[in-house]
Each structure stands twice: as C-alpha cells, then as structure tokens.
Amino acid sequence: MEITQFQLDALREIGNIGSGHAATALSTLLQRRIDMSVPKVWAVPFEEVSSIVGQLDTPQAVIYVKVEGEASGKAVFFFPLKSAEIVVQALFGTNAPMDLYMGEMEQSALKEVGNILVSSFLVALTQFSGIPLQPSVPALAVDMIGASLDAIFLEEGVLDDTVLFIDTRITGIPKIEGQFIFLPDDGSLKKLLEAMGV
Amino acid sequence: MNGIITVGMADFKTATAPVLLSTAGLGSCIGICIHDPFLKIGGMAHIMLPTANGSLGGNPAKYADTALELLLREISGMGAIKSRLRAKMAGGAQMFSFPGKPPVLKIGDRNAEAVEQELKKHRIPLLIADVGGSFGRTIHFDVGTGELRIRTINHGEKVV
Numbered sequence: 001m002e003i004t005q006f007q008l009d010a011l012r013e014i015g016n017i018g019s020g021h022a023a024t025a026l027s028t029l030l031q032r033r034i035d036m037s038v039p040k041v042w043a044v045p046f047e048e049v050s051s052i053v054g055q056l057d058t059p060q061a062v063i064y065v066k067v068e069g070e071a072s073g074k075a076v077f078f079f080p081l082k083s084a085e086i087v088v089q090a091l092f093g094t095n096a097p098m099d100l101y102m103g104e105m106e107q108s109a110l111k112e113v114g115n116i117l118v119s120s121f122l123v124a125l126t127q128f129s130g131i132p133l134q135p136s137v138p139a140l141a142v143d144m145i146g147a148s149l150d151a152i153f154l155e156e157g158v159l160d161d162t163v164l165f166i167d168t169r170i171t172g173i174p175k176i177e178g179q180f181i182f183l184p185d186d187g188s189l190k191k192l193l194e195a196m197g198v
Numbered sequence: 199m200n201g202i203i204t205v206g207m208a209d210f211k212t213a214t215a216p217v218l219l220s221t222a223g224l225g226s227c228i229g230i231c232i233h234d235p236f237l238k239i240g241g242m243a244h245i246m247l248p249t250a251n252g253s254l255g256g257n258p259a260k261y262a263d264t265a266l267e268l269l270l271r272e273i274s275g276m277g278a279i280k281s282r283l284r285a286k287m288a289g290g291a292q293m294f295s296f297p298g299k300p301p302v303l304k305i306g307d308r309n310a311e312a313v314e315q316e317l318k319k320h321r322i323p324l325l326i327a328d329v330g331g332s333f334g335r336t337i338h339f340d341v342g343t344g345e346l347r348i349r350t351i352n353h354g355e356k357v358v
Binding site (some may be wrong): 050053056057060064066101102136137139141142143144145146147148149150151152153154156 | 202206207222223224226227231241246247286291292293294295296297305332334335336351352
C-alpha cells in the first residue's frame with residue numbers, strides 16, 4: 001500500500017516511544033544506562049528488503065517474533081554478530097568470547113533482548129492505535145541474513161507488499177547497532193494507520 | 199579466472215562455461231541447477247515457493263514449477279538436449295522453530311518435494327539434493343564441470 005511521509009513520521013514517533021520503553025527495560029536488565037532512539041522509519045516494497053540488508057550471506061543474529069492480534073504481522077530484529085556479542089557480554093558481565101552459534105545461554109540471552117525490543121515497540125503501537133498486539137515467543141537464528149529473511153518471508157500468512165524498516169540506535173553500550181523490521185500481514189498496516197487517525 | 203553470475207531471489211540465469219552461477223543465503227528457498235555436460239552449459243534458478251497454482255500474476259521465476267520451465271526453455275534455446283540434462287539442488291532449510299509449536303507447514307520441505315516432482319515430470323535425473331537442516335547455504339555452480347560448491351556458516355563447505 002502507499003504510505004505518506006506524514007504516516008511515516010507518525011510511525012517514527014511511535015518507534016521512538018517504543019524504544020524509550022525498550023531502553024528502560026534494557027537499562028534494568030544490563031544494570032547500566034541505555035538510550036535508544038529511532039532516527040528513521042521507512043517503507044520499502046517487499047522485494048527490495050534483501051538488497052537493503054547488504055550481503056545476503058553475512059552472518060547476523062536474527063530474532064523473529066510473530067505478532068498476533070487484529071493487526072498481525074512479523075517483527076524481526078537483527079544484530080550484526082559483533083553487536084550481538086557485545087550485548088550478550090554486557091548481560092553476563094564478562095569480556096570472554098561468546099558462542100552465539102551454539103551456546104544455549106548466549107542464545108536465550110539474545111532472544112530475551114530481542115523480545116524486549118520487539119515487545120516495547122508493540123506496546124507503543126497498541127497505545128496509539130488501541131489495537132491489542134501480542135508477541136509470540138521469540139525464535140532465533142544466527143546464520144546468513146538472507147537465509148533467515150527468506151524463511152521469515154515465506155512462512156505462513158500473506159504479507160503486505162510494504163515492509164517497515166525501523167532504524168534503531170542504541171547508545172550506552174559502545175558500538176552497538178541493530179535494525180528492526182515490521183512486516184505487516186496483508187491489511188494490517190492500513191488497519192493500524194486508520195486506528196491511529198493518520 | 200571464471201566469471202561469476204549472481205542469481206537473485208526469484209530469479210534465474212543460464213550461462214556457457216567458463217562461468218560460475220551463484221546465489222547467496224538460501225534459507226527455505228531452493229537453488230536448482232541444470233547442466234548439459236556435453237555443451238558445458240548450465241542454468242540456475244532461485245525458487246521461493248512450490249507452485250504458482252495456475253496464477254498468472256507474479257514472477258514465474260519465484261515458483262518451482264514455472265521457474266524450471268523457464269530454465270528449460272532458455273537452456274534448450276542454447277542448444278541443450280533434454281535427455282542430456284542433469285540436476286542438483288540445495289536449500290530448503292527450516293531456519294526457525296518455535297518451542298511447543300510444531301511448524302504447520304514446513305515450506306523448505308515442500309519446496310524440495312516440488313522441485314523433485316517437477317524434475318521427475320521432465321525426466322531429468324536429480325544427482326544431488328543437499329536440502330533440509332536449519333542452516334543457510336550459499337552455492338556456486340560451475341557450468342563447465344557441473345560441480346556444485348555449497349558453503350555454510352557453521353556446517354562446513356563441500357563440493358558435490
């Protein structure tokens with residue numbers, strides 16, 4: 001669907017409020033002050049997502065949450081491996097190298113962080129739209145980014161042809177970057193924007 | 199040095215040796231490789247779903263059935279003879295699993311089955327099927343030798 005700059009600005013504002021919730025939760029979890037902001041939200045046609053994420057066989061940590069409710073969809077947070085490692089190290093209070101591929105502790109820590117980020121955004125979306133949205137249990141893949149994304153695209157449900165990219169900046173831990181995408185199911189985005197009155 | 203031609207998602211390419219056809223980051227998608235060893239020509243398709251279901255909309259290279267037809271038409275136009283063709287495929291993984299919820303439909307498995315069936319329909323032998331698992335694959339197909347190099351992040355690399 002077509003989406004206007006005004007609507008994108010509204011979504012960015014919601015993203016900022018969501019990231020505020022997330023920052024509070026992460027600060028508590030990591031016992032240090034974390035700030036988060038959403039500098040940019042943009043909508044891209046579904047087919048262009050893979051060209052935006054860069055090299056498709058670069059390994060990244062991808063946290064995938066299904067969004068259930070009247071405006072269902074899929075929420076995905078992806079971390080470059082280095083950032084994912086730094087987050088996990090901060091969580092465990094160590095500088096030792098982390099095994100993101102196989103380590104159970106590492107993986108469940110990443111899922112938890114992804115869960116916080118995604119849930120915070122959903123809470124903000126619900127506040128503004130009045131449409132309750134529930135996140136599923138998070139799933140994690142640490143693998144080629146292209147492989148993780150194609151699996152998410154193709155899993156059950158009919159996606160809208162528009163995907164929202166929510167650029168997330170995390171400060172308070174050095175050198176952390178991550179990106180968040182929301183893939184609304186067909187019709188969900190329209191419903192959300194209407195309910196928000198934009 | 200061989201040239202490398204990249205095949206995108208829902209895309210297909212054919213080439214004459216010496217060329218490597220490559221597609222990166224296959225998850226539940228499948229890379230189908232077709233080879234005519236006599237002419238040293240080959241083709242690769244990166245399919246996303248099993249069947250177009252007769253729908254005319256959308257990109258035919260996205261589906262196992264229609265993509266294979268496109269590939270065969272183009273490679274025949276280059277002189278390939280169907281009875282000489284050989285096929286290999288890789289991909290069809292299941293990248294995510296949700297605890298307590300059995301996956302309703304494993305799209306990777308369904309893709310692999312669909313490719314197998316379509317190849318059977320066209321009587322093209324499938325020499326290699328490196329499918330399944332829960333990891334991504336990047337593949338390079340040498341249209342001269344018919345060798346398929348399969349690279350993963352954490353599950354090794356092999357040439358088949």
